[in-house]
Amino acid sequence: MSGFPRFVPQGEAAALIYLGQGVDLALNARVRALAARLQEDPAPGVREVLAAYACLQVQLDPLRIDFDEVRAWAREHLRRPLEAHAGGGRRVELPVVYGGRHGPDLEFVSRHTGLSAAEVIRRHGSVDYPCYLVGFTPGFPYLxxxxxxxxxxxxxxxxxxxxxxxxxxxxxxxGIYPLGGPGGWQVIGRSPMLVYDPRREPATLVEAGDLVRFTAIPAAEFPEPPPLAAAWDPNGQEVMEVLRPGALSTVQDQGRWGHQHQGVPVSGAMDQESLAAANLLVGNPPGAAALELTLFGPRLKVLRPTVMAVCGADLGLRIDGRPAPMHVALALAPGQTMEFAGPKAGSRAVLALAGGLAARRRLHSRSTYLLGRLGAPLSQGEVLRTHPGPLPSPGGQAPPAELPGEELSLRVLPGPNQEFFTPQGLEAFYGAQWRLSSQADRRGARLEGPGVQMQPGMPDSIVSEPNTPGVVQVPPGGQPLIMLREQTVGGYAKIGTVLGPDLDRLARAQAGQRLRFVAVSLPEALAAAREQAAVLNRLQEDLTRRRPAG
Structure with missing residues (x-):
């Protein structure tokens, strides 16, 4: 196919490899075959490979491997034909109760198509549906x-x-919505099968490459979805009791890799820089599990001696009712209380405890992912546990986190869908001041502003492609949407990708924050990642020198 393969950087930490365009089963098989080949022979620094309809994404650690090295690695594997490795998937049968309260749109589909409801059901169950990819939500198959x-x-x-x-x-x-929730498709039935269950291995019943057949059944018992519950390692030591949970306090670490092909995103702390700094202050590895606090933090009672640090936005930290410093390792004694008076500047902070939080690993991470039923927010009466070990000396300090200020500048690596936008649209994106709307969560942040104009004749959406944290999508209406840490694929044109270090600063911002986008080159994006890493390395070296040996 002329013009392919095509390699496009997606920020400093991902690359897209296009093998063609459109929705085509043979093309999708080649994409999946290349993804499988790359996963079988991983390059150092590659975190994950995710296949979609016509392209695949390589997510990478920019401190260990760069875009040019990924391109050379992939080209080497493309020297051999892919068709021989495409293979076929399994055949998965899913029982369905059609119509009634389980299929509220069956009558509309019948009227729209001119077919009887019985004929709609018969034809819906008469074919095998190839699964192109799994995404949108955990276990959701695009058929x-x-x-x-x-x-x-x-x-x-x-x-x-x-x-x-x-x-x-x-x-x-x-498609099938494994956990329910929001959806814009016409619903004609319901399956009693748990298509996604994180307690099971594998967590998803359907994978890309499988063939799905729907089978009509008259009735069924529908199981409850997996419970939303926290789980702590019983070998951990009890350190703090939750007296008040706060607005949204969850366990997060550096993220959950290796499950995006199941629709399970990376998750992890929104502010990775503050996670690393807080952990280093209390002697933990930078990616250890800690508490992510949003706006109004919890009230906690200390049960045993510990050392803690809070980094990120200023949420009004208080110990025993008195203001306490942030970005400092503080020793706490049994009976003391810690709470947060409310946000003074910013919206998110990270609370790290010596030893790291001993939440149980689920799908290879301790991170909470509410939509995927992995963990739960803190609840009153819950007891936090940490991994046992010697306590570090208190007193270590880290540079204060950079807060957004009056206007936040976000550096963006342009692409990969620049052709969708008019020159005026691109000028508006980079020239206008935008406002962070209240429609923001861990999945994405919607912006408000003048709108980004699309080229005439361009479709409202694109064939779904993998996202990485920081991707900026432009849906119909022209208001940009910055994808964050809990989304795996997207179907709107992507105008650019916000750099990782700037996502940390965005994570600290509140609704109403004014911001601007600044285009940068790939070398500049890599330099920003290295600069942030150097700051954390200097902090770790300084803390190591100050701590007594042994």
Whole structure:
């Protein structure tokens, strides 16, 4: 295919490899074959490889490997034909109860297609649906092959509360919402199968390359979805009791790698720089599990001697009712209390305890991911546990976190879909001042501003591609959306990717924050990553010198 393969950087920490364009089963098989080949022969510094419809994404550690090295590594594997390695997937049968309260849109589909409800059900279950990729939410399979006569539009307004196992169709695709939640497809039935369950290995029933067949059943018992609950390692030592949980206090570490092909995102601390700094202050590895605090932090009672540090935004730290310093390692004694009076500047902070939080690992990480039923926010009466070990000396200090200020500048590496935007649209994106809306969470942050103009004739969406934290998508309406740490794929044109160090600063911002985008080159993006790493390395070296040997 002319012009392919095409290699495009996606920020400083990811690369996209396009093998073609559009939705094509043979092309998708080649993409998956290349992804499998790269995973079988991983290059040092590659974190994860994620296949989509027509491209794959290589997520990387920019301190260990760069875009040019990834391109050379992938080109070497492309020297051999991919078709011989495409293979075939499994055949997965999913029972479905159609219609009624389980399929509220079956009657609409019947009217729209001119087919009886019984005929819609028969035709929906008459074919095998190839799974192109899994994403959007954990376990959600993007299925092609819907019979043309069943093609229907999406809902004008997405539902917010679909039942787990809802089976939907839209356009030429079919899918199933494993955990329910929001969705804009026409729902014609519900499956009693737990398509995603993090307690199971593998967590997903359907994988890319599988063939799915829906089978009608008259009724079913529908199991409860996996519970949302925290779990602590019983070998950990009890350190603090939660007297008040705060607005949203969750355990987070450096992230969960290796499960994005199942629709499970990296998660981890939104402010990775503050996570590393707080951990280093209390003698932990920089990526150890800690508490991420949002706006109003918890009130905690100390149960045993410990050393703690809070880094990031100023949420009004108090110990025994008195203001206490941030970015400092502080010793705490049993009976003392710690709380947060409320945000003075910024929105998120990280609280690290010596030894690291001993939350149980789930899918190779201690990070909480609420949508994926992995962990839970702190609750009143819960007891925090840490890994046992000697306590470090208190008193170490880290440079204060850089707070957003009146206007936050976000450095952006342009691409990969620049051709979707007019010159005026690009000028507006980089020239206008934007406002962080209240529609922001760990998945993404919507901005408000003048709008980014699309080229005439361009579609409202693109064939879904992998996202990485920092990707800026532009949906219809032109208001940019910055994808954060809990999203794996997206179907809107991507105008650029915010650099990792600037995502840390964005994580500290509150709704209403004014910001601007600044275009940078790939060498400048790599230099920013190295500069941030150098600051943390200097902190670690300084703390090591100050601590007594042995």
């Amino acid at each position: 092609g092959g819907l019979p043309a006569e069943l093609a229907v539009p999406r809902l004008d307004s997405p539902r917010l509360d679909l039942l787990p196992g809802a089976v939907g169709i839209a356009g030429g695709q079919a």
